[in-house]
Amino acid sequence: MTSPTAPEREPEIVLEPMRATHLADVLALGRRVYDTSVKPYTSWSLSAVARHMDGEASACWVALAGDRLAGYVLGSMGFDQRTDWGNLEWIASAPEYQGKGIASRLVKACCATLTEAGASAVVTDVESRNTASAALMRSNGFEATVSVTLFVRRSEP
Numbered sequence: 001m002t003s004p005t006a007p008e009r010e011p012e013i014v015l016e017p018m019r020a021t022h023l024a025d026v027l028a029l030g031r032r033v034y035d036t037s038v039k040p041y042t043s044w045s046l047s048a049v050a051r052h053m054d055g056e057a058s059a060c061w062v063a064l065a066g067d068r069l070a071g072y073v074l075g076s077m078g079f080d081q082r083t084d085w086g087n088l089e090w091i092a093s094a095p096e097y098q099g100k101g102i103a104s105r106l107v108k109a110c111c112a113t114l115t116e117a118g119a120s121a122v123v124t125d126v127e128s129r130n131t132a133s134a135a136l137m138r139s140n141g142f143e144a145t146v147s148v149t150l151f152v153r154r155s156e157p
C-alpha cells in the first residue's frame, strides 16, 4: 500500500514593511490587477511606487505567503497641499489570494503607520466602478465624501 501524500499546507500570510527587494514583484502585481490604460491607473509606475517609499513616513507594506507576494499597500504623508493628511494611494491583493482579508490587514497597517506619523486623517480615492475597493474602504472606517468625475474633450482628428 502506498502511503498517502501529506496535503501541502498554505503558508501563513505575513505582513512586512516594503523594501527595495520587493519592487519587481510589486510592479508586476500592479500590472496584473490594474488596467493601466485607463484613469486612475495610468500613473502606475516605478516612480509612483518610489514616491511613497521615499516619502515622509512611508507606509508601504507587503503581504507575503512564504516568498510569494500576496498583496501590497502604498501610502505616505501628504495629500495635495495637506501635509497633515496621510494618503493610501495603491493597494492590491493577488487574485489567488483575494477574499481572505489580506487587503483589510494591509489597510490597517498602512493607516496605523500614518496615524503614528501624525496624520489627522487618511485619504484614499476609489474609482466609481471599483465596488471591491469601496467595500474594502468602508469596512475599514473610510466614509465617502466628495466625488470627482473626469471629463474628457477628445481632439478632432
Ligand SMILES: CC(C)(COP(=O)(O)OP(=O)(O)OC[C@H]1O[C@@H](n2cnc3c(N)ncnc32)[C@H](O)[C@@H]1OP(=O)(O)O)[C@@H](O)C(=O)NCCC(=O)NCCS
Residues within 6 Å of the ligand: 033, 034, 089, 090, 091, 092, 093, 094, 097, 098, 099, 100, 101, 102, 103, 104, 105, 130, 131, 132, 133, 135, 136, 137, 139
Ligand atoms: C480591492 C482588493 C484590494 C480587495 O482585496 P481582498 O484581499 O480581496 O479584500 P479583503 O478580503 O481584505 O476584503 C475586505 C472587505 O472588502 C470586501 N470585498 C472585497 N472584495 C469584494 C468584492 N469583489 N465585492 C464586494 N466586496 C468585496 C470584503 O467582503 C471585505 O468586507 P468585510 O470586511 O465587510 O468582510 C482586491 O479586489 C484587488 O486587488 N483589486 C484589484 C486592485 C484594485 O482595484 N485596487 C484598488 C485601487 S488602488
